[in-house]
Amino acid sequence: MDSFYQNIKDGQSYLEANATAKRDFLKNPNISNAKKSPYYWSAFVYYGAIETNEKANYTFIILGIVFAITLIWLLIRFRNEKLARNPQKGKI
Secondary structure: OHHHHHHHHOOOOHHHHHHHHHHHHHHOOOOOHHHHOHHHHOOOOOOOOOOOHHHHHHHHHHHHHHHHHHHHHHHHHHHHHHHHHOOOOOOO
């Protein structure tokens, strides 16, 4: 797991970091061959988006802001057009 998180820190995607960590584990000469069985490393599987979360989060945030601004602009425009057609409605 340390290798996995270090690979992410080094800029690899989650999927690449997981695969690299597994390969590094298997190539490590300090680990006995008995411990290199898939029993010890195959349970670490990455489930999730292939791209990094930061990019996905910023995309949704930007789209949400654009949508909200557009909605507010349309509501103000609709209200102003309605008042322009019937000026008596806007007076108290």
